[in-house]
Amino acid sequence: METTGAPTAEHVADVLRHAGLRVTAQRVAVYSALATRPHASVDVVHGAIRDAVPGIALQTVHGVVGDLTDAGIVRRVSLPDADRALYELDFVDNHHHLQCIVCGRVEDVECTVGHAPCLIPSSDHGMRVLEATITFRAICSDCERNGHG
Ligand SMILES: [Zn+2]
Ligand SMILES: [Zn+2]
Incomplete structure (x- = not known):
């Protein structure tokens, strides 16, 4: 947050x-x-x-x-495009992340509301699901201006 x-x-x-x-x-x-x-x-x-x-x-x-x-x-x-481990304070709020795939900038976003088709697995293979981690892979406006993506 x-x-x-x-x-x-x-x-x-x-x-x-x-x-x-x-x-x-x-x-x-x-x-x-x-x-x-x-x-x-x-x-x-x-x-x-x-x-x-x-x-x-x-x-x-x-x-x-x-x-x-x-x-x-x-x-x-855990972010797919981070080249090293990143840390933040844990407020137990289960927020999601937006990450620019060019410069690596990361922003917090609130929990997804509304239509979220992939949050419930079609099969849990007998495992107890604890959370779904969402990362929105994105390109920030600075990088867009600089001609990436
Ligand atoms: Zn960027
Ligand atoms: Zn965060």
């Missing part, structure tokens, strides 16, 4: 505690970075927090993102 601005450190500390995690400067920095940059790769998060957490290693950021994902407050976004 769209978030405006960074959450306060106290708010993030609350979220971490509720998720059963110990509050550390690294976790607060990673969570805050994802609040202002949804659909960020670990590289992007690392670049965003290097100033706030001097000397933090990329590998550490990988570990922190993994901790937050395991705790259920961050989720990995």
Whole structure:
């Protein structure tokens, strides 16, 4: 979902505690970075927090993102055209994604309403369906202007 601005450190500390995690400067920095940059790769998060957490290693950021994902407050976004794993805060809202196939820009969209022919599988092969993940592959207006697609 769209978030405006960074959450306060106290708010993030609350979220971490509720998720059963110990509050550390690294976790607060990673969570805050994802609040202002949804659909960020670990590289992007690392670049965003290097100033706030001097000397933090990329590998550490990988570990922190993994901790937050395991705790259920961050989720990995699976997108067909992303060349690396992207992450966003998990608000349990089951939104979908629009992704530009040229520049990789990702936007959130609300749950699909109305006619959604492929959301219910014709056969579940005995599996319990948890969710349907929808990615609208698209071309953004910038890329369209630049003559792609
Ligand atoms: Zn684009
Ligand atoms: Zn999203």
